[in-house]
Each structure stands twice: as structure tokens, then as C-alpha cells.
Amino acid sequence: MAEVVVEFMLKMIGSIAVVGLMGVLVRLYIALVVKPARLRSMLTKQGITGPPPTFVLGNILELNKSLARPNTVLQAPPGECPSEHSCSSVIFPLFEQWRRQYGNEILITLKFHSEVYTFAVGNMQILCVNSQHEIVRDIKTCTSLDFGKPESQNQVLRPLLGEGIINSNGSSWAHQKTVIAPQLYMDKVKGMSSLIADSAITLVNLWKSRIEKEGGTIDINIHDDLKCFSGDVISRVCFGSNYSNGEEIFHKLTALEELMSKKMFSPIRITGNRYVPTKSNREAWALEKEIATLILKVVNERQKAGYENDLLQMVLESARNNTTDRSQEREIDRFIVDNCKNIYLAGYGTSAVSASWCLMLLAANPDWQDRVRAEVIQLCGGRIPDADMLKNMKQLTMVIHESLRLYPPVFGLLREAFKDMKFGDINVPKSVTIFIKAATLHTDPEIWGPDSYKFNPDRFANGISGACKHPYFYMPFGIGARVCIGQNLAMVELKMLLALILSNFSFSLSPKYKHAPIMRLTVEPKHGVDLLVSKL
Numbered sequence: 001m002a003e004v005v006v007e008f009m010l011k012m013i014g015s016i017a018v019v020g021l022m023g024v025l026v027r028l029y030i031a032l033v034v035k036p037a038r039l040r041s042m043l044t045k046q047g048i049t050g051p052p053p054t055f056v057l058g059n060i061l062e063l064n065k066s067l068a069r070p071n072t073v074l075q076a077p078p079g080e081c082p083s084e085h086s087c088s089s090v091i092f093p094l095f096e097q098w099r100r101q102y103g104n105e106i107l108i109t110l111k112f113h114s115e116v117y118t119f120a121v122g123n124m125q126i127l128c129v130n131s132q133h134e135i136v137r138d139i140k141t142c143t144s145l146d147f148g149k150p151e152s153q154n155q156v157l158r159p160l161l162g163e164g165i166i167n168s169n170g171s172s173w174a175h176q177k178t179v180i181a182p183q184l185y186m187d188k189v190k191g192m193s194s195l196i197a198d199s200a201i202t203l204v205n206l207w208k209s210r211i212e213k214e215g216g217t218i219d220i221n222i223h224d225d226l227k228c229f230s231g232d233v234i235s236r237v238c239f240g241s242n243y244s245n246g247e248e249i250f251h252k253l254t255a256l257e258e259l260m261s262k263k264m265f266s267p268i269r270i271t272g273n274r275y276v277p278t279k280s281n282r283e284a285w286a287l288e289k290e291i292a293t294l295i296l297k298v299v300n301e302r303q304k305a306g307y308e309n310d311l312l313q314m315v316l317e318s319a320r321n322n323t324t325d326r327s328q329e330r331e332i333d334r335f336i337v338d339n340c341k342n343i344y345l346a347g348y349g350t351s352a353v354s355a356s357w358c359l360m361l362l363a364a365n366p367d368w369q370d371r372v373r374a375e376v377i378q379l380c381g382g383r384i385p386d387a388d389m390l391k392n393m394k395q396l397t398m399v400i401h402e403s404l405r406l407y408p409p410v411f412g413l414l415r416e417a418f419k420d421m422k423f424g425d426i427n428v429p430k431s432v433t434i435f436i437k438a439a440t441l442h443t444d445p446e447i448w449g450p451d452s453y454k455f456n457p458d459r460f461a462n463g464i465s466g467a468c469k470h471p472y473f474y475m476p477f478g479i480g481a482r483v484c485i486g487q488n489l490a491m492v493e494l495k496m497l498l499a500l501i502l503s504n505f506s507f508s509l510s511p512k513y514k515h516a517p518i519m520r521l522t523v524e525p526k527h528g529v530d531l532l533v534s535k536l
């Protein structure tokens with residue numbers, strides 16, 4: 001009897017292995033033969049000649065290596081951080097190489113080895129849209145719900161973002177946008193400026209006390225302080241008087257984000273493995289649960305305490321107003337938890353990283369540091385900036401625009417056509433994903449002129465349309481229907497922080513600073529930004 005059972009078990013295991021192997025082979029066949037052939041024929045039909053589509057089998061490590069190369073933007077003092085600053089290569093040499101190889105057209109069909117895992121479950125064909133301005137223009141104006149975030153990417157990001165605004169499509173996304181976006185319109189953001197100032201003053205006081213303790217000039221890595229600042233801003237904006245609870249949620253979310261980022265960039269990701277109880281999955285599940293519990297705890301406290309005019313309140317009201325059916329309670333909780341997570345994650349890393357790059361560029365360009373400081377001092381005269389003062393800081397705005405041009409935290413945008421569509425004169429078949437490389441468009445000499453790789457905020461003296469040939473090529477906050485809804489908040493946050501830092505400190509690059517932009521969920525300084533800071 002035992003033998004029969006063992007034999008049966010062995011047969012079962014054998015069959016499962018065979019089915020699994022066949023599944024893998026079918027997937028490989030589709031990825032390497034069917035999809036490339038389909039795409040190649042699609043391009044040929046559209047008369048796209050020139051070099052045949054290339055399949056880039058590089059992995060994310062290679063991409064990271066290229067990002068880690070220095071760029072011309074930095075002119076470090078001779079002798080400091082030697083080899084890394086003197087190199088005259090560009091920010092994204094790999095993209096640059098593609099551009100040189102294939103010209104400014106729809107250029108290559110990509111199958112990034114790890115990007116596939118980064119953004120998709122299974123293999124995905126991506127059309128890289130470069131400078132074809134009709135295409136980018138049409139994408140910008142496209143409001144169709146049939147053009148959204150790649151579903152495969154959303155799947156991968158589900159543990160982190162759930163089905164919140166960033167990670168959903170169609171009518172579910174549209175509803176969430178209607179609820180959340182108005183809370184971040186400029187008139188609302190203006191009212192948040194004193195909250196934002198509180199967070200910035202905390203950071204300024206921290207640096208002042210370090211200088212007092214250590215004397216004269218301090219050598220600090222600012223990136224973590226900036227993360228705390230932007231986390232604090234989002235906590236206050238989201239959770240109002242409950243913002244201190246935000247801190248714990250924020251730490252757990254950061255841990256989950258790091259875990260996800262590692263998983264996404266791992267070269268050995270297996271399709272669908274998020275359901276397998278591996279160690280990292282178990283950690284992710286535990287964090288997900290803890291975050292949900294913490295958010296719902298804040299929600300309960302808020303409901304007992306009464307009304308507050310903040311983002312959490314609006315999300316709560318919308319969730320509850322939409323249904324009176326108590327059996328929908330779990331759905332309501334999910335809506336609240338997912339959207340709190342989305343706002344947090346969308347607003348925290350991006351703002352911190354933008355502030356880091358801005359300060360790095362101001363440290364490397366002391367003439368601009370002096371220029372912007374003079375403007376801030378003239379407008380504020382020692383007072384804490386208010387919304388109107390911030391609005392009038394023209395030089396500072398130009399510096400921020402230039403910094404976001406050179407170091408767009410979100411380096412590329414992905415969109416999937418959910419039905420056959422047409423952009424410019426390119427037919428995009430259903431299920432093809434378009435990848436718009438903001439980082440490349442932002443530095444194309446044809447769009448920005450021969451100094452496109454140089455830090456030159458003066459190019460924005462007459463606004464974005466004065467700075468480049470086609471204003472829609474400037475897309476640090478994305479384009480089209482899915483444009484960033486937090487951009488007003490982000491700009492006020494950056495201006496407030498930089499204005500307060502500039503009016504209290506002078507700073508330069510520390511010899512410790514190593515220029516190494518790296519592509520994680522955002523383009524970050526791999527080793528942070530080290531500055532020498534002294535009180536004015």
C-alpha cells in the first residue's frame with residue numbers, strides 16, 4: 001500500500017514538474033519569438049526602417065552602472081573627488097548611446113532583462129518614445145481611460161500601493177482622482193504653507209544646533225535629513241493633528257518600499273512569486289498588515305475626535321459617502337488605506353530627492369547660490385516666507401526647474417494602450433507599453449540647445465515655454481491625464497525649504513561627496529549628498 005502511495009506521489013511530482021517546465025518554455029517562446037516578431041512586423045508596417053529593433057538584454061545593474069557615471073553638470077573644485085567629477089560624460093550614457101545609435105525616432109523595442117521584472121509580470125515589449133514631438137504631444141493631450149498604467153506593473157507594485165490612485169486604471173482611478181486632486185490644488189496648498197514652514201524650521205534648527213555643538217562648519221550627509229523633512233510634511237498634510245502617528249506609518253512604509261525595491265530589481269524574480277511564502281514575502285505581508293492597522297487606528301481616532309480639514313478627512317468622507325452598505329466595510333477600509341499609502345509614497349521620496357539634487361547643484365554652483373540667496377533675503381527680509389513671497393521667488397523657481405530637468409526623480413513614464421490607439425502617425429496596438437524617457441528628453445540638445453547638459457537656470461528666465469522648443473518635453477511631473485497631482489505642494493515644499501536653508505546657511509560640496517545617481521524607485525544620489533555647511 002505504502003509503495004502505491006509513494007509511486008502515486010512521485011508520478012504527481014513528475015507531472016507537476018513537466019507542466020511547470022512546459023509553462024516556462026511557452027513563456028520563453030512567447031517572449032523571445034512571438035512578441036518580438038509581432039512588434040517587428042508592426043514597425044515594418046508603419047514604415048519604420050533603419051536599424052532592426054534591438055533586444056537589449058542588459059540588466060538593471062548595467063543601467064545603474066551607467067547612471068552612476070558623473071555628468072558635466074558638476075564642476076568640482078580641482079583635487080576634490082578627483083576622477084568622478086572631471087569626466088565629461090552625460091547623466092544617462094546608456095540612453096544617450098541609444099539616441100546616437102537610433103536617432104530621435106521611435107527607436108528600439110526593449111526587453112530590459114530586469115526592467116521586465118521591475119515593471120511587469122512576465123515579459124513586456126516597450127516602445128521607447130524619444131523626441132517624436134507629435135507622439136509626445138498626443139500622449140499629453142490623451143484623456144482616454146483606455147490609456148493607463150501598465151497592468152503588469154501595477155500587479156508588481158500591488159503590495160506597496162494596493163489599488164490606490166497611482167496604481168489603478170479606468171473608472172476606479174478617475175474616481176480617486178476626483179476625490180484627492182482638489183485637495184492639492186494651489187488654493188489648498190497655500191493654506192498649508194505654515195505647516196510646511198514648521199517642518200523646514202525643524203531641519204534648520206537641527207543643523208544650527210549641530211553647528212553650535214561642532215563649531216564653525218559641519219560636514220553632513222543631507223539626504224536623510226531631507227527625507228525626514230518631506231516625510232514630516234506629508235504626515236502633517238495627510239493626517240493633520242494626528243501627524244505624529246504618521247511617523248510610524250512612514251517608517252514602516254519606507255521599510256516596505258525598500259523591500260519591494262530590492263525584490264523588483266532582483267535579477268532572479270520569478271513571475272507570480274509574490275504569493276510564495278518566501279522570507280522576503282512574509283516580511284512584506286507582515287509590513288503590509290501593520291501599515292493597514294496603523295492607518296485604520298488613525299482613522300478611528302479621527303472619527304472620534306471630529307472634523308479636520310485635511311487630506312485624510314476628504315479620503316474618509318469620500319469613502320463613506322460612496323456607500324451606505326455596511327457589508328462594503330472592507331472595501332471602504334481598503335480605499336482609505338491604499339490612498340493614504342499612495343499619497344505618502346508619491347510625495348515623500350520624490351520631494352526629498354529633488355531637494356537633495358537642488359542643494360547639490362547650488363553647492364556646486366556658488367554664483368547661483370549667492371544669486372538665489374540675495375533674492376530670498378530681499379523678498380523675506382528675515383521673515384518666514386509666506387505663500388506670496390514664495391510665488392515671487394523667480395530665481396529660485398528657475399533653479400528648481402533646472403534641477404528637475406537634469407535630475408528628474410521619475411526618470412521615465414510607462415503607459416499601456418488597452419485598445420488599439422494612434423499617437424502622432426504611430427499606431428500603437430492594444431497591450432503595447434510605451435516608455436517615455438523623461439531623462440533623455442530633458443537633455444536632448446535638439447530641444448534644449450547645445451548646452452543641454454549644463455546647469456544653466458537662466459534658460460528658464462521666460463518660463464518653461466521659453467526654455468525649450470516644445471514645452472511638453474519638460475515633464476518632471478509627468479504628462480497627460482496621469483500628471484502629478486502633488487506638483488503644487490512639491491513646489492511650495494521645495495521653495496520653502498530652500499529659501500530657509502539659503503537664508504540661514506552657506507554651503508559647498510564636501511570632499512566626501514561622490515557623484516553617483518542611481519535608479520531605484522526614483523533617481524537618487526547613491527551615497528547621499530555631503531555638504532560643508534556653515535551659519536551665515
Ligand code: HEM
Pocket residue numbers: 165166167177234342343346347348350351354408409410413414475476477478479481482483484485486487489490491
Ligand atoms: C518634486 C516632487 C515630485 C515629483 C518630481 C513628482 C513626479 C510625479 C510624476 C512624474 C508622476 C507621474 C508618474 C507616471 O505617470 O507614471 C507623479 C504622479 C503622482 N504624484 Fe507626484 N511628484 C512629486 C511630488 C508629489 C507630491 C508631494 C505628491 C502628494 C502629496 C504627489 C502625488 C502624486 C500622485 C498621487 C500621483 C499619481 C497621479 C495619477 O496617477 O493620477 N507627488 N508624480
